[in-house]
Each structure stands twice: as C-alpha cells, then as structure tokens.
Amino acid sequence: MTDATANTAPAGAGQGSLLIKDSRTAKRNGAEGRFKMYGLIAVCIGIAMLILLLTSILTSGLSAFWQTTIQIEVTLPEEKLDKSGVRDPEVMAKVTTFGYAPLLRDGLEATIAANGIETELSAKDAAELISDESVAQLRNRVLRNPDLIGQTVSVEVMASGRIDGFYKGRVTYASAERDTNISPAQLQLAEALEDKGLLNTSFNWLFLTAPDASDTRPEAAGLGVAILGSLYMMLIVLVLALPIGVAASVYLEEFAPQNRWTDLVEVNISNLAAVPSIVFGILGLAIFINFAGLPQSAPIVGGLVLTLMTLPTIIIATRAALKSVPPSIRDAALGLGASRMQSVFHHVLPLAMPGILTGTILGLAQALGETAPLLLIGMVAFVREYPEAPWEGGLFDPATALPVQVFNWTQRSDPAFVERASGAIIVLLVFLLLMNLTAIFLRRRFERRW
Amino acid sequence: MYDMRLTERVLDTETDKPKITAKGVQVYYGDTHAIKDVNVDIADKTVTAFIGPSGCGKSTFLRCLNRMNDTISIARVEGDIRIDGEDIYDKRVDPVQLRAKVGMVFQKPNPFPKSIYDNVAYGPRIHGLSRNKSDLDEIVENALRRAALWDEAKDRLSQPGTGLSGGQQQRLCIARAVATAPEILLMDEPCSALDPIATAQVEELIDELRQSYSVVIVTHSMQQAARVSQKTAFFHLGHLVEYGETGKIFTSPEDPRTESYISGRIG
Ligand SMILES: Nc1ncnc2c1ncn2[C@@H]1O[C@H](COP(=O)(O)OP(=O)(O)OP(=O)(O)O)[C@@H](O)[C@H]1O
Ligand SMILES: [Mg+2]
Numbered sequence: 001m002t003d004a005t006a007n008t009a010p011a012g013a014g015q016g017s018l019l020i021k022d023s024r025t026a027k028r029n030g031a032e033g034r035f036k037m038y039g040l041i042a043v044c045i046g047i048a049m050l051i052l053l054l055t056s057i058l059t060s061g062l063s064a065f066w067q068t069t070i071q072i073e074v075t076l077p078e079e080k081l082d083k084s085g086v087r088d089p090e091v092m093a094k095v096t097t098f099g100y101a102p103l104l105r106d107g108l109e110a111t112i113a114a115n116g117i118e119t120e121l122s123a124k125d126a127a128e129l130i131s132d133e134s135v136a137q138l139r140n141r142v143l144r145n146p147d148l149i150g151q152t153v154s155v156e157v158m159a160s161g162r163i164d165g166f167y168k169g170r171v172t173y174a175s176a177e178r179d180t181n182i183s184p185a186q187l188q189l190a191e192a193l194e195d196k197g198l199l200n201t202s203f204n205w206l207f208l209t210a211p212d213a214s215d216t217r218p219e220a221a222g223l224g225v226a227i228l229g230s231l232y233m234m235l236i237v238l239v240l241a242l243p244i245g246v247a248a249s250v251y252l253e254e255f256a257p258q259n260r261w262t263d264l265v266e267v268n269i270s271n272l273a274a275v276p277s278i279v280f281g282i283l284g285l286a287i288f289i290n291f292a293g294l295p296q297s298a299p300i301v302g303g304l305v306l307t308l309m310t311l312p313t314i315i316i317a318t319r320a321a322l323k324s325v326p327p328s329i330r331d332a333a334l335g336l337g338a339s340r341m342q343s344v345f346h347h348v349l350p351l352a353m354p355g356i357l358t359g360t361i362l363g364l365a366q367a368l369g370e371t372a373p374l375l376l377i378g379m380v381a382f383v384r385e386y387p388e389a390p391w392e393g394g395l396f397d398p399a400t401a402l403p404v405q406v407f408n409w410t411q412r413s414d415p416a417f418v419e420r421a422s423g424a425i426i427v428l429l430v431f432l433l434l435m436n437l438t439a440i441f442l443r444r445r446f447e448r449r450w
Numbered sequence: 451m452y453d454m455r456l457t458e459r460v461l462d463t464e465t466d467k468p469k470i471t472a473k474g475v476q477v478y479y480g481d482t483h484a485i486k487d488v489n490v491d492i493a494d495k496t497v498t499a500f501i502g503p504s505g506c507g508k509s510t511f512l513r514c515l516n517r518m519n520d521t522i523s524i525a526r527v528e529g530d531i532r533i534d535g536e537d538i539y540d541k542r543v544d545p546v547q548l549r550a551k552v553g554m555v556f557q558k559p560n561p562f563p564k565s566i567y568d569n570v571a572y573g574p575r576i577h578g579l580s581r582n583k584s585d586l587d588e589i590v591e592n593a594l595r596r597a598a599l600w601d602e603a604k605d606r607l608s609q610p611g612t613g614l615s616g617g618q619q620q621r622l623c624i625a626r627a628v629a630t631a632p633e634i635l636l637m638d639e640p641c642s643a644l645d646p647i648a649t650a651q652v653e654e655l656i657d658e659l660r661q662s663y664s665v666v667i668v669t670h671s672m673q674q675a676a677r678v679s680q681k682t683a684f685f686h687l688g689h690l691v692e693y694g695e696t697g698k699i700f701t702s703p704e705d706p707r708t709e710s711y712i713s714g715r716i717g
Contacts, residue, residue: 328560329563332561334518336630
C-alpha cells in the first residue's frame with residue numbers, strides 16, 4: 001500500500017498530468033462515493049419504514065371515515081311520542097329511547113316489505129342490522145324538531161358495527177357463522193337492502209364530531225370530545241408556555257449575568273427537557289389535583305401538565321434562536337444609544353422569531369401526542385358530554401385527548417375499535433402535519449437574511 | 451499642499467479645551483491586559499487618528515470611550531475617562547445616554563436586516579429627533595448624503611440594508627451613526643472595505659464633521675491618518691507610545707517604535 005503511493009506519487013503532489021487521476025485522488029473519490037452510498041441507504045431505510053408505518057395505519061384506519069347507513073321509512077305516531085299533543089320538548093323528553101326503538105324496528109320491517117325483500121328473520125333480528133345509537137339519534141332529531149311527529153320520515157340510520165364491518169371486510173359469512181352478534185341471514189338481508197339501493201356507505205362526519213361510545217357500539221364512537229379536549233389543552237399550553245418560555249429565555253440569554261447561578265438554571269432546564277413525561281403526570285396529580293384541588297380529567301390540568309413538559313423545549317429552542325442572532329446586531333443597536341430592551345425587542349427578537357415559532361410548534365406537537373401524563377390525571381375517563389366553551393368554564397369540564405382516546409380504544413375487545421384507533425391516529429397525524437406546515441410557513445414568512 | 455492644511459488645523463485645535471480626557475486607563479479581558487496605562491486628551495472639533503499594528507488595542511480603547519466594553523462580560527476597564535469633564539464611568543451615568551452622545555461605526559459593517567431607510571431612521575426614532583415623517587425623511591436623506599450613499603440608495607430605500615455591497619454597508623453604518631447627531635463620533639476602520647472613491651467621500655465627510663464634532667478614527671492607512679487627522683496616537687502592544695500633532699508624528703516621531711511602524715518595519 002505504502003509502496004504503491006510511493007511509486008505513483010513521486011516527489012510533490014502537484015506533479016504529473018491533470019488528465020490522469022493519481023492513486024490518492026482515486027482513493028479519495030472512492031471514499032466519497034462510498035460515503036454518499038451509505039447516506040443514501042440510510043435515507044432509503046428511513047423512508048421505507050415511514051411508508052410501511054403509514055400504509056399500515058392508513059389501511060386499517062381510513063375505513064373509520066366511512067360508515068354504512070341504511071335508508072328506512074319511519075312513522076312517528078303522536079300517541080306514542082307526544083300524548084299531550086302540545087309539542088312541549090320537556091314533556092316529549094319523557095319518552096326514552098325505549099319508546100323509539102320499536103319505531104325503527106317497525107320502520108325497517110315496513111321498508112323491507114315495501115321493497116319486496118324476502119327474509120326469514122323476525123322483525124327483532126332484522127332490527128339488529130341497525131345500530132343502537134340510531135335510536136338516540138332519531139330521538140334527538142324529533143326533540144329538536146317536534147313538527148316531525150305524526151309524519152312518516154325517511155331516515156338514514158347507522159348500520160350496526162358488524163354490518164359496517166361486513167362492508168369493510170372485517171366480517172365474512174364464515175365468521176358470522178361463529179359470531180353470536182350476527183348471523184349469515186342478517187348479512188343476506190344487508191346485501192338485499194344494498195341491491196335495492198337502501199344500504200349505502202357515506203362519509204362519517206360523526207367519527208370526527210361524536211363523543212366516545214360504549215364497548216358494544218364501536219360504530220358510534222367518535223373523536224369529538226377528544227379533539228375538543230386536545231384543542232383546549234393546546235390552547236392552554238400555547239397561552240402559558242409561549243410567553244413564559246420566551247420571557248425566561250430572553251432574560252437568561254440577554255439580561256442575566258453569567259455566573260454559577262445562571263449556569264445552574266441552565267443545566268436544570270436541559271435536565272427538565274429529558275425528564276420522562278410520566279414524571280410530569282405524577283407531579284400534576286400531586287400538585288394540581290391533590291394539592292390545588294382542580295378537577296380530574298379536566299383539560300386545565302392536562303394543559304398545565306403539558307405546559308410544564310413543553311416549557312423546557314420552548315426555552316431551549318428560543319435560547320438557541322437568540323444565540324444565533326449575530327452579536328454585531330446587538331452592538332449596532334447599543335452603539336446607536338438603544339437600551340438593552342430596545343435592542344432585544346427591536347432587533348434580536350424579530351430575528352429570532354422563526355426559530356422561536358418553530359420550537360414552540362414542535363413543542364406543541366410533542367404535547368399533542370403525549371399520552372402518559374394524561375393517563376395519570378384521569379383523562380382516560382369515558383366522557384360522553386362535550387365540554388363547554390372555554391369562556392364558559394369548559395376548561396374545567398371532563399374531557400379526553402386524542403392520544404389517550406387511541407390508547408383507550410386499543411384496550412377494547414371488539415375488533416371494530418382497532419379501526420377506530422387507527423382512524424384516530426390518522427386524525428392525530430393530520431393535526432401534527434398541519435402544525436408542522438404552519439411552522440414551515442411561519443419560518444418562511446419571518447425568515448430574513450443578514 | 452497638505453502641510454498647509456495641517457498647520458491651519460493645528461492652530462484652531464490648540465485653543466480648545468479637551469473634549470475627552472483619559473487618565474491611567476487599563477483594560478483587561480479576563481487575564482489579558484489589553485490596554486496599559488493610557489493617558490490621552492482628545493480635543494473638540496478635531497479628528498484624532500489611532501494607528502498601530504493589529505491587536506495593539508486600538509478598538510479596545512475606542513470602545514472604552516462609549517462604554518461598549520460593558521457589553522463584554524470578561525472586559526474590565528480601570529482609570530478615569532471624562533467627556534466634557536464628566537466621568538463617564540460614574541455610577542450615575544447611564545451608558546445608553548452616553549452612547550447617544552458618542553456614536554460609533556464598527557470595524558465590521560453591521561447593518562440591521564431592515565430596509566436602508568429604517569437603518570438610518572432607527573437612531574432618530576428611538577431618540578425622538580424628528581417631529582414628523584417629513585422631518586425624518588430629511589434626516590435620512592441628509593445622513594445618506596453625508597455618507598456618500600444617497601445617489602446609490604435613493605431609489606432603493608425600502609430594500610434591505612443587508613443587500614448592499616460591503617462598502618455600501620459600511621457607508622450605511624456611517625449614515626446611521628451620523629443620523630443620531632452625536633457629539634463625538636468613533637469610527638473603527640470606516641474605510642477598510644471601501645474603494646478609493648468612496649474613501650475620498652468618507653474622508654470628506656470626516657473633514658466636514660470636524661466642524662461640529664470630535665471624531666476619533668482608527669485606521670491602518672498611514673496616508674489616511676495623515677490626510678484626515680490633526681492628532682495621531684500610535685498604539686503598540688496596549689501602550690500609547692506616542693501622541694501628538696499628526697504632522698509631527700509622521701515627519702519626526704520621537705519614539706523609535708513609531709518610526710519603525712510608519713516606515714513599515716513593524717505591524
Ligand atoms: N472580546 C475579547 N475578548 C478577549 N480578548 C479580546 C477581545 N477583544 C480584543 N481582545 C484582545 O485585546 C487585544 C486588543 O484587541 P483590539 O481588538 O483592540 O485590537 P486592534 O488594535 O483593534 O486590532 P485590529 O487592528 O486588528 O482591529 C488583542 O490582543 C485581542 O486579542
Ligand atoms: Mg480593531
């Protein structure tokens with residue numbers, strides 16, 4: 001090896017023809033080529049993993065955004081729904097879902113008969129095609145609009161989880177044989193309804209707006225409360241962590257004296273960023289719930305815990321952004337007779353803005369996906385009621401959060417919840433994507449060269 | 451020809467009381483002793499040049515005069531520096547107020563990443579020097595004219611100052627400093643990035659500023675020192691080796707180190 005170099009590169013390195021590569025050049029180029037290859041391979045592995053992950057989530061979760069529905073004609077008799085005849089919603093509310101269930105059953109039976117579909121199923125068995133949730137939906141619709149009473153209306157009701165699963169490939173005739181919740185005859189009826197154009201698949205807005213539902217009604221489970229809860233918490237984190245984090249970093253970076261005390265603070269902030277999130281959950285439970293007496297499962301507690309968790313991230317990002325502003329800019333401002341504060345607010349902060357915003361949004365994104373600390377403060381509870389608007393004290397109402405909802409659904413036994421959980425992950429990913437796009441947009445918007 | 455101009459100037463500076471007096475100034479950067487016992491009187495309405503080899507402490511001493519060394523945490527300044535008889539390191543002195551009075555052009559051009567107009571208007575804005583927009587426009591135009599940048603910049607006032615060439619940026623920084631109307635202007639190698647034409651224009655400006663201000667200029671060009679200044683101070687390794695009339699320093703220096711520096715043997 002050494003001999004070869006000695007032979008091919010005699011005397012100085014700059015001698016010989018430029019048209020012939022000497023052995024050093026060849027070696028150097030070879031090393032560079034190999035290094036590029038390794039890099040490319042690494043990137044490809046990363047992309048492949050990402051694609052694998054996305055396809056697996058999309059294939060199992062996208063169907064959550066579609067829902068099988070059945071079109072039936074329902075008669076709403078006055079004598080059953082509003083005996084008094086005054087259409088007073090308070091009186092009408094006395095009729096529970098038990099009063100409405102037979103209406104749907106009769107409606108389905110009538111629809112089947114009217115379309116000349118043959119089935120050996122009893123009316124009760126046929127009604128199992130319809131989700132239990134549809135009864136409550138019909139009742140709500142009538143209560144909102146009492147004029148419907150006495151009429152025969154065409155309603156689009158949700159199909160039950162098993163029928164929905166049949167059209168999403170989860171349920172087959174073979175599996176129905178062994179399933180106590182569905183029989184092949186019911187699947188046949190569904191297909192007959194489909195032939196008549198009465199059974200359709202449509203976009204499932206309820207998945208995004210409805211609250212969670214019980215174990216037996218996966219088809220009705222939605223993300224409404226979880227999305228609201230997550231939004232509320234992000235709001236709290238943004239409102240608290242951004243100003244506190246920026247103020248702390250500006251003080252530490254621009255005003256604080258450089259001494260052992262500030263060094264200590266600095267080391268501790270870096271350490272805080274590395275603390276496992278569940279520790280923040282325990283802290284939140286001890287301080288906000290047990291000590292301060294805030295309610296469990298409330299977005300305010302979740303928001304406070306996530307704020308604590310996000311603060312170090314924001315402080316570190318902001319300090320890095322402030323550090324990257326050239327000192328000559330500060331000198332220029334100070335040299336003109338600007339005060340320290342003027343130099344910071346007029347020149348340094350605007351230049352650091354892209355970095356601060358990116359850091360903040362990444363911190364928020366991290367908080368949005370955080371699960372562990374929220375489990376500890378009770379946000380995993382089953383919540384059917386939407387929280388009020390934030391200005392009406394909604395921050396103190398029970399709610400859940402998107403990642404917790406995912407966790408919750410993966411715990412349930414019905415395979416339909418796997419679809420729901422994957423769908424929720426898609427929603428979460430879309431939110432994260434939107435946040436990152438915002439970060440990129442803001443960075444572009446504020447970016448300035450110097 | 452320049453000899454004649456020189457004698458003229460020496461006469462009118464001698465009558466004035468010193469604008470700045472520095473006594474026993476020591477500057478330390480941590481353990482480094484950068485300025486060693488410097489005593490100097492700087493006259494009003496005069497251009498004083500600081501010359502000396504690289505690293506001898508010219509910038510450091512200049513930064514003592516507007517307390518920019520305060521911003522360097524490891525820097526320590528000792529001694530007595532007075533402007534108009536007032537100790538600028540007195541506890542009661544606010545460095546921000548001092549810097550409005552003692553403007554500075556830095557060694558490296560450092561325009562703000564804002565428009566040319568905003569760069570120049572920044573000082574007048576924070577010090578409330580203009581009553582309205584047209585006032586401010588006038589100040590900006592005037593400052594740019596004095597810094598010999600108006601012709602190049604007048605059509606692009608709203609474009610970023612950082613988009614200018616290095617020499618234009620340096621003139622922008624000069625305009626920015628001039629716009630705040632300081633009493634003393636400290637210029638750290640203002641012409642190091644300029645071509646001969648712009649240099650001549652800036653020198654003209656310095657000469658004009660001398661009518662109302664006291665100007666201290668650091669330069670590596672002997673010719674420039676000889677052309678624009680009335681007094682010259684020669685620094686070497688943190689010492690003020692020689693200080694006196696420019697003509698005398700360049701024609702008959704007393705210290706052998708000064709002589710070898712101006713004849714090109716050290717530095
Ligand atoms: N911020 C600083 N921290 C530590 N040492 C410094 C600092 N600034 C300057 N020095 C040191 O102080 C001495 C004087 O530096 P100064 O910048 O005043 O030199 P100068 O005469 O302006 O040189 P030049 O002509 O190259 O600009 C040098 O030895 C330098 O290393
Ligand atoms: Mg210097």
